[in-house]
Amino acid sequence: MTSFDTIQYLWNQQSNRVTVSSQLEELIKLAEKKTRKIKTRQYWNTGILGISILLFVWYIAVFTGLRASWFHTGILLMLLSLVLRLVIETRSLVTLNRIDIRTDFRNYSKHITRFYKSRKMVHYVATPLILSTYVTGFCLLLPVFKKSFSTAFFVYIVISGGCFLIVFTFFMIWEIKKEIKMLSFLRDIDI
Template identity: 30%
Template structure:
């Protein structure tokens, strides 16, 4: 139903502003939206695990361990909210705009995404890292040396993996913005 409405709107427009058909843009939008949903799901699972752990173990007394958990949960929650807002805003615009307007909107949207990726995401990662850093002394005290080493190594590897995924998505968004600017 949405695709039919979009196709009708764009078929009546001049096609001189874009080399993309409505089907191409819909396909790209769905692919990116699915990627955002995967990111949201992974971050949400992490938040749920941290919250369960926090209520089960951590909040017996206030200390820097609790602060670290709250920083980690807060940074991920902010990123989840931004991703949901981004997905919702883009989808609502996709259905309501004609091709020329949507093309201009996409340029603005991806410029905003660059700001999120280059400013807000690094701040979220830094806050998350600081929170993890605050947890390390407690892990070292309460867990065996082997398990502490495992937590440290797996935490660093996981974070590097997430950063690699973020960098890959930023590169893809930059390429798409360059393609939009060419047209």
Template identity: 30%
Template sequence: MENDNLNKLWGAQAAPSLVQTPHDILTKAKQQRNKQYISISIMSCTVVVLISYALFYSYFQWNSFNGGLFLMIFSLSFRIVLEFYSLHRKEQQLISMTQKSYHRYLKKYYKTRRLINWAITPVCIAVYTFGFYLLLPYFKASFSSGFYTYVLISGFLSIAIITVIIANTIRKEERFLKHLTKQ
């Protein structure tokens, strides 16, 4: 059904396309959707771990430890909501578009992603890192010096690795947007 609809719409057009066949577009859309689902899953697992930790080990009074956990949970949850919104907004519009309108939509979509990538994502990373930083004094008081050093190194190393992965993804999206604007 989806493939037939795309074949009819695209067969009626003469302009060269970014992607050659409807099957190629569906494949590319599924790959991108799967990558977004993987990102959402990883962030969701992290949120579940943080919430579980907060429920079992945090004290039911407000302090910087709970504030740090809240900031970490909030920043990841906000990013998850953005990813879901972006994902489902794109899925709903894909099938009903002509080739030209899909090309215009992709440009608009990746420009919106640019705003998310260059404005919202750095704020989320900074808020998450600050939240982690607020936890460190409590970890230092509660853990042995060796385990605290492990938490310190692994925590900041994880944040750095995730930042590199995000930067690589942003670079790919920027290249794709540049390719779209050339056409």
């Protein structure tokens, strides 16, 4: 190889490394952006769940107290389902915060795959169980609502509660699909 060919070869290799390095940096920035979106959603989820739990506890403390009745069982089921979801979301957030995107690929891939699998379990196993527990709790409140409120207001509670649960379920499915898509992207990154 002549010296010019050697210089040309080294120059070409340098150019390729810069291109690969810039592509790698762009990929890492995109992964960081997607991870930030997931973290932001989880912070919002934990905040909303925390406020909801505080409102339930306040309602129980101020208006009902703890007694043994179907109404109280319903409220406690609703409260416990929210607390369980808060614990799951907080645990997921802590796990996600521990994953370093800028670490070596093998380590990152192992951690994000584990996180991805845990989130799929949350979405496909825990979420339906939590939602069904919440709905069961709401249904246990309905007989007391029927006795306590006028027929028109009771019908309003049933219709608005049912519509809320349907809309909330569709919104939750939409959000879960978006999160699974982002997590799939993060898992499939090939650095």
